[in-house]
Amino acid sequence: MTLADGGSRRMSRPLHRGFSGGGRLSGNIQDFLDDSQMKFKPEKEDLDRNRLSPDIISSWNPLQSVFTINSPSKQSVPEKCYIVPDPFSPVSSRKRYKLTLFLLKLSLFAIVILALTGSFWWTISLTTASRSHTFRGYRRLQEQLVSDLWDIGELSLGSSRIKESEFCSLESENYIPCFNITENLELGLTEGREQDRHCGSTSKQNCLVLAPSGYKIPHRWPTGRDVIWIDNVKINAQEVLSSGSLTRRMMLLDDDQISFSFASSMVDDSIEDYSHQIAEMIGLRNDSYLVQAGVRTVLDIGCGFGSLGAHFFQKQLLTMCIANYESSGSQVEITLERGLPAMVASFTAKKLPFPSLSFDMVHSAWDGIAWNHKDGIHLIEIDRVLRPGGYFVWTSPIANTRASVKNKDNLKKWDFVRNFAKDLCWDLSSQQDKTVVWKKPSNKDCYASRSHGSGPSVCKVGHDVESPYYHPLEACIGGTHSRRWLPIEKRPKWPSRATLSAKELTVHGVLFDDLVEDDLNWKSAVRNYWSLLSPLIFSDHPKRPGIEDPVPPYNMVRNVLDMNAHFGGFNSALLEAGKSVWVMNVVPTSGPNHLPLILDRGFLGVLHDWCEAFPTYPRTYDLVHAEGLLSLETAKQRRCSTLDIFFEIDRLLRPEGWVILRDTISLIEAARKIATRLKWEARVVVIESNSDEKLLVCQKPYIKGRTYPS
Numbered sequence: 001m002t003l004a005d006g007g008s009r010r011m012s013r014p015l016h017r018g019f020s021g022g023g024r025l026s027g028n029i030q031d032f033l034d035d036s037q038m039k040f041k042p043e044k045e046d047l048d049r050n051r052l053s054p055d056i057i058s059s060w061n062p063l064q065s066v067f068t069i070n071s072p073s074k075q076s077v078p079e080k081c082y083i084v085p086d087p088f089s090p091v092s093s094r095k096r097y098k099l100t101l102f103l104l105k106l107s108l109f110a111i112v113i114l115a116l117t118g119s120f121w122w123t124i125s126l127t128t129a130s131r132s133h134t135f136r137g138y139r140r141l142q143e144q145l146v147s148d149l150w151d152i153g154e155l156s157l158g159s160s161r162i163k164e165s166e167f168c169s170l171e172s173e174n175y176i177p178c179f180n181i182t183e184n185l186e187l188g189l190t191e192g193r194e195q196d197r198h199c200g201s202t203s204k205q206n207c208l209v210l211a212p213s214g215y216k217i218p219h220r221w222p223t224g225r226d227v228i229w230i231d232n233v234k235i236n237a238q239e240v241l242s243s244g245s246l247t248r249r250m251m252l253l254d255d256d257q258i259s260f261s262f263a264s265s266m267v268d269d270s271i272e273d274y275s276h277q278i279a280e281m282i283g284l285r286n287d288s289y290l291v292q293a294g295v296r297t298v299l300d301i302g303c304g305f306g307s308l309g310a311h312f313f314q315k316q317l318l319t320m321c322i323a324n325y326e327s328s329g330s331q332v333e334i335t336l337e338r339g340l341p342a343m344v345a346s347f348t349a350k351k352l353p354f355p356s357l358s359f360d361m362v363h364s365a366w367d368g369i370a371w372n373h374k375d376g377i378h379l380i381e382i383d384r385v386l387r388p389g390g391y392f393v394w395t396s397p398i399a400n401t402r403a404s405v406k407n408k409d410n411l412k413k414w415d416f417v418r419n420f421a422k423d424l425c426w427d428l429s430s431q432q433d434k435t436v437v438w439k440k441p442s443n444k445d446c447y448a449s450r451s452h453g454s455g456p457s458v459c460k461v462g463h464d465v466e467s468p469y470y471h472p473l474e475a476c477i478g479g480t481h482s483r484r485w486l487p488i489e490k491r492p493k494w495p496s497r498a499t500l501s502a503k504e505l506t507v508h509g510v511l512f513d514d515l516v517e518d519d520l521n522w523k524s525a526v527r528n529y530w531s532l533l534s535p536l537i538f539s540d541h542p543k544r545p546g547i548e549d550p551v552p553p554y555n556m557v558r559n560v561l562d563m564n565a566h567f568g569g570f571n572s573a574l575l576e577a578g579k580s581v582w583v584m585n586v587v588p589t590s591g592p593n594h595l596p597l598i599l600d601r602g603f604l605g606v607l608h609d610w611c612e613a614f615p616t617y618p619r620t621y622d623l624v625h626a627e628g629l630l631s632l633e634t635a636k637q638r639r640c641s642t643l644d645i646f647f648e649i650d651r652l653l654r655p656e657g658w659v660i661l662r663d664t665i666s667l668i669e670a671a672r673k674i675a676t677r678l679k680w681e682a683r684v685v686v687i688e689s690n691s692d693e694k695l696l697v698c699q700k701p702y703i704k705g706r707t708y709p710s
Contacts, residue, residue, distance in 0.1 A: 164676075164677055164679060165206070165207060165208050165647070165677050165678055165679070166207050166208070167207060167208050167209075167210055168205060168207035168208060168209045168210065172205060172207070172209050172618075173209065173210060173211075173212060173234075173618070174234040174327065174328070174333070174617060174618065175327075175618075176325055176344060176613060176615065176616065176617060176618075177199070177203040177204065177205055177612075177613035178197045178198060178199040178203045178612060178613045178615070179195075179197060179198075179325035179344065179615070180198070180203075195324045195325065195346045195348055196346050196348055196349050196350055197344075197346070197350070197470060197615060199612040199613065203612065203613055204640075204644060205613075205647060205648075205651065206643070206644065206647050207647070208647070208650055208678065208679070209618045209619075209650070209651050210703065211232075211618075211619060211655055211702070211703075212231050212232065213231075214229075214231030214256075215229070215231055215232055215619075215655065215702075216229040216231065216232060217654075217655065217656060217702070218232065218337065218339075218654070220555050220556075220558075221339050221555045221558040221580055222339075222555075222580070224337075224338060224339050224558065225260075225310055225338050225339050225340070226259060226260050226338075227257050227258070227259050227260070228257065228258050228260075228334070228337045228338060229256060229257055230256055230257060230258050231256065232337055232619070233258075233330075233333050233334050233337050234327070234328045234330065234333065235258075235328060235330075235334070258334075260305065260307060260310070260338065271307050271308060271310075271311045272311060274308070275287040275308065275311055275312070275315075277432065277435065278363075278393055278435070278437065281393075281429060281430035281431075281432060281435065281437045282391060282429060282430070282437060282439075283429070287312075287315055288315060290312075290315060290317060291315065291316050291317065291493060291494050292493060293488075293489070294360060294389065294487075294488030294489045294490075294491055294493065295317060295360040295361050295390075295391070295488065296316075296317060296318065296360055296494045296497060296602040297317070297318050297319075297320070297358070297359050297360050297361075297599070297602060297603075297604065298312060298317055298318065298319040298320070298359060298360065298361045298362070298363055299319075299320050299322065299354075299358075299359040299361070299362045299363070299385060300319050300320065300321045300322070300363045300364075301322055301323075301362065301363065301364040301367050301369070302322075302323050302331065302364060302365070302366065302367035302368065302369070303319070303321035303322070303323060303331055303335060303342070304331060304365075304366075305331055305334045305335055305338070306319075306321050306331075306334070306335030306338055306340040306342065308363065308365075309321055309335070309340045309341065310338065310340055313340070316494055316495075318341065318582065318602070318603070318604055319340070319341060319363075320341045320342070320343070320359075320604050321335045321340065321341060321342035321343075322342070322343055322344070322345035322352070323342075323344065323345070324344070324346050325344045325346075325615075330344075330617065332344050332616065332617065333617040333620070336559060336616065336617065336620040337620075339558040339559060339582075340582070341582050341584065341604055342616070343584070343606065343615050343616050344615040344616060344617075345615060347378060347381050347473065349472065349473060350470045350471065350472055350473060351381060351384070351468040351470065351471050351472070351473055351474075352381065352385060352468070353468065353469055353470060353606050353607045353608065354385050354468070354595075354599070354606065354607075355385075355465060355466045355467070355468065355593075355595055355596045355599065355607075356384050356385065356465035356466070356468075356478045356479035356482055356484075357384075357385070357386070357387045357388065357479045357482055357484050357485065357596075358385045358386075358387070358596075358599045359385055359386060359387060359390065359599075360387055360390045360391070360488045361386075361390055361391045361392075361393065362382050362385065362386050362390070362391070362392050362393070363392075363393045364382075364392075364393070364394050364395070364396075365393075365394075365395035365396070366395065366396065367396075371413070371416075371417050371420075372412075372413045372416040372417060372420075374473075375475060376416070376417075376420040376423075376456070377473050377474075377475050378473075379417070379420055379421065379424065380424070380456055380473070380474070380475060380476070380477065381473055383424050383426075383440065383477060383478075384465065384477075384478040384479055386440050387440070387486075387487070387488050388440060388441065388442045388443075388485055388486065388487045388488070389439065389440060389441075389442040389487035389488040389489050389490075390439070390440050390488055391429070391437055391438065391439055391440070392421075392426065392437070392438045392440070393435065393436075393437050394417075394435070394436050394437075394438075395434050395435045395436075396434060397410070397434055398410045398413050398414045398417070399414060399417075399431065399434050399435065399436045400433060400434045401414070401431075420455070421438050422455075423450070423454055423455025423456065424440075424455060424456070424477065425440075425441045425446035425447060425450070426438035426439065426440055426441070427439045427441065442487035442489070442490075443487075444480050444485070447477065447480060456475050456476055456477055457475075457476050457477070458476060458477045458480050459474070459476040459477060459478045459479075459480070459481070460476075461481050462481075463476075463478060463481065465478040465479055465482060466482075466593060466595075466596055467589070467593050467607060468607075469589055469607045469608075469609070483507045484507055484596060484600065486504075491600075494602050495575075495602070497600075497601060497602040498572055498575070498601050498602055498603075499515075499519075499601075500515065500597070500600060500601060504600065505597075508594070508596060508597040508600075510567065510594075510597060515567055515569075518566070518567050518569045519567075519569050519572055519573065521569070522569035522570050522572065522573035523573045523576060523577070525570075525573065526570070526573040526574055526577050526579075527577070529625075529660055530577075530579075532660070532685065532695070532697050533556060533557075533658055533697075555579075555580050556622075557579075557581060557622035557623040557657075557658065558580070558581055558582070558622055559581075559582065559584075559620060559621045559622050559623075559654075560574065560581050560582065560583045560584070560621065560622065560623045560624075560625065561583075561584050561586065561614075561621040561623070561624045561625070561652060562583055562584065562585050562586060562625045562626070563586050563588070563610065563624065563625065563626035563629050563649075564586070564587075564588055564591070564626050564627055564628055564629040564632060565583075565585035565586055565587055565594070565595075565598055565605060566594060566627070566628075567594055567597060567598065568583075568585050568594075568597070568598040568601055568603045568605070570583065570625060570627070571583040571585055571598075571603045572601070572603075581623075582604070583603065583604070584604060584605065584606065584621075585598045585603055585604060585605030585606075586605065586606060586607075586608045586614075587605060587606070587607055587608070588608060588609070588610055588629065588632060588633070589607055589608065589609045590609070590610070590632055590633060590636045590638065591632050593607070595607055610629070610633060610638075610640070610645055610648070611638050611639050611640035611644065611645075613648060613651075614648065614652060616652065618651050618652070619652075619653070619654045619655065620652060620654070621652050621653055621654065621657060622654055622657050622658070623657060623658045623659075623660070624649050624652060624653055624657070624658070624659045624660075625659075625660045625661075626660075626661050626662070626663075627661075627662045627663075628662070628663060629645075629661070629663070630642060630645075630661065630663040630664075630667040630668075630671060631663055631664060631667060633645065634667065642667075642670070642671065642674060643674055643677075646671070646674045646675070646678060647678070650678050650680075650700065653700045654700070655700060655701065655702035655703070656699060656700065656701070656702050657699070657700050658697070658698065658699055658700075659675075659680065659696070659697070659698040659699075659700070660695065660696070660697055660698075661695065661696040661698075662687075662693060662694075662695050662696075663693060663694075663696075664692060664693055664694075665692060665693065665694050668684060668693075668694040668695070668696045669684070669694075671696050672684055672696055675696065675698050678700075679700075679701055679703070680698040680699065680700055680701070681698060681699045681701065682696060682697070682698040683696070683697045683698070684696055685697055
């Protein structure tokens with residue numbers, strides 16, 4: 001599948017906002033509009049006052065009405081037709097009434113005929129145009145007629161064909177389907193299994209999840225990393241004040257905000273000191289040298305509120321926070337609200353949805369995990385996802401040998417962890433107070449040299465460790481037979497790692513030229529995507545000829561979800577373009593598994609079945625992107641519908657967040673109808689005159705003042 005690229009294959013840009021686009025734009029773009037003093041010019045009130053005027057009826061230009069109807073609006077579809085005189089309004093006489101009704105029917109018929117005729121001739125002109133032609137006219141009327149033809153057809157059928165979706169109940173405001181602890185306890189699941197993910201037929205939510213009543217658009221990055229609105233997360237002031245000293249040191253409570261300070265404490269020392277301590281225990285001068293030591297991706301188990309990941313991000317390290325689902329005060333929810341990678345995950349009974357050999361470092365501090373239970377099976381899972389030569393950093397009061405001597409129970413737990421780590425062939429690099437650092441072996445010789453019966457066995461050849469989608473935990477050491485077994489010190493250092501060598505790609509069955517071409521295509525696509533997100537592209541805004549549309553702010557989005565990540569090219573292009581984003585690269589279980597390739601490039605990602613709820617809280621992503629996902633899911637004849645997937649996207653998306661879908665024309669046109677049901681503002685964008693694909697660019701509105709269904 002080819003992507004729109006520069007020059008001869010650039011996608012055209014839509015008429016993104018019309019004069020009727022009421023409501024608030026995204027926070028950062030609104031600031032941009034205010035600074036430029038470019039205001040919308042609402043005309044709806046004037047039209048409403050004159051809608052029955054005979055002068056309006058007699059002088060009505062049907063062709064101009066086509067463009068007016070197609071101006072994007074945050075109102076529902078029937079309101080887009082407000083320019084048509086209402087035949088049911090009272091008039092002075094029955095004769096005038098019949099005449100008005102007749103003129104209305106005739107005018108509506110004329111609109112459709114003229115629009116279809118004009119669109120037909122424009123379509124011919126676009127199709128016969130050269131492949132290199134790009135539409136850059138400042139009004140872009142040609143592009144609008146073609147891309148909005150479907151809209152005209154829908155409007156001509158009447159509003160009865162459009163059924164808007166209902167809102168969810170109050171209980172869904174902070175709920176993640178598949179994580180119903182109460183239901184799991186009723187099923188008899190105990191010993192931590194109630195925290196595990198269980199997806200069934202009752203997990204589906206075909207309704208729109210409303211934001212909390214006091215919800216505010218998050219601050220732009222990097223301000224949003226350090227300050228969040230307290231009403232945006234399920235935690236209140238009393239919970240903050242009643243929490244332990246650890247939480248109070250991390251969070252400063254204001255009237256309506258929570259501030260995070262890097263000087264705050266996660267352990268006994270500050271985050272910065274703690275990070276330096278980890279680096280020194282590895283044998284480095286400070287944490288700035290972690291990248292040079294081969295560390296790029298970190299898995300943080302029970303991450304608090306993401307403070308270590310926020311600090312590591314400044315050192316070019318990507319930290320994935322995982323923690324159990326919590327109905328209030330969630331670590332994952334707050335971490336994502338800060339614009340940092342996180343997802344709900346528990347490995348009490350099932351494997352994490354990552355391939356073997358996925359992370360350069362695994363960190364766990366004050367996690368509450370009983371590592372000595374179930375014959376060390378949780379430590380085996382840590383070993384599975386850890387790359388050869390990688391580090392396991394563990395901070396716990398149990399690891400404090402002096403204190404443990406006085407507590408026989410803690411001493412017993414510490415002896416088990418220390419001895420089991422030795423059976424896993426981990427090397428104890430260093431121990432300071434409550435923190436221990438182990439290093440996984442870079443070669444496999446140790447496993448064969450162990451005495452018989454010491455420690456877990458090595459998994460058999462052919463054991464599937466690349467697609468462990470919530471499979472049960474296993475008590476054997478995985479990844480030793482993988483062709484991806486390569487010590488972190490021998491891998492290219494970041495950012496060179498993002499472009500794998502031909503030899504490395506051979507392991508993944510991908511040609512070097514294919515990856516290079518994919519990256520080039522995505523670089524061009526990202527440039528065009530960013531221009532599509534600017535609301536300054538609308539037809540009725542006066543500007544001097546030759547003035548280009550302003551570039552959108554570079555930090556207009558932070559949390560990005562790629563629902564069908566392929567090789568991770570979208571992620572790579574965003575970083576190369578200097579966008580201050582992080583991307584959750586999702587590889588659908590219904591398609592080819594390129595997640596090992598994505599992780600080896602130094603990105604973050606996860607396996608997921610899109611017929612199930614994604615393991616994250618509502619309102620956690622600023623931008624959701626999917627290229628070819630609708631085709632993939634439709635071809636597989638899945639157990640869920642496209643509408644189900646769209647409801648899930650709406651749940652994941654923040655108010656005023658963006659959706660970009662690329663797929664075949666028929667699927668995009670069908671998707672636009674669904675977007676209307678979900679109350680999204682949607683625009684279909686023509687990529688090329690002879691392309692069999694289109695883009696659907698949507699923005700989710702921020703709906704205020706709604707009441708929950710009873």
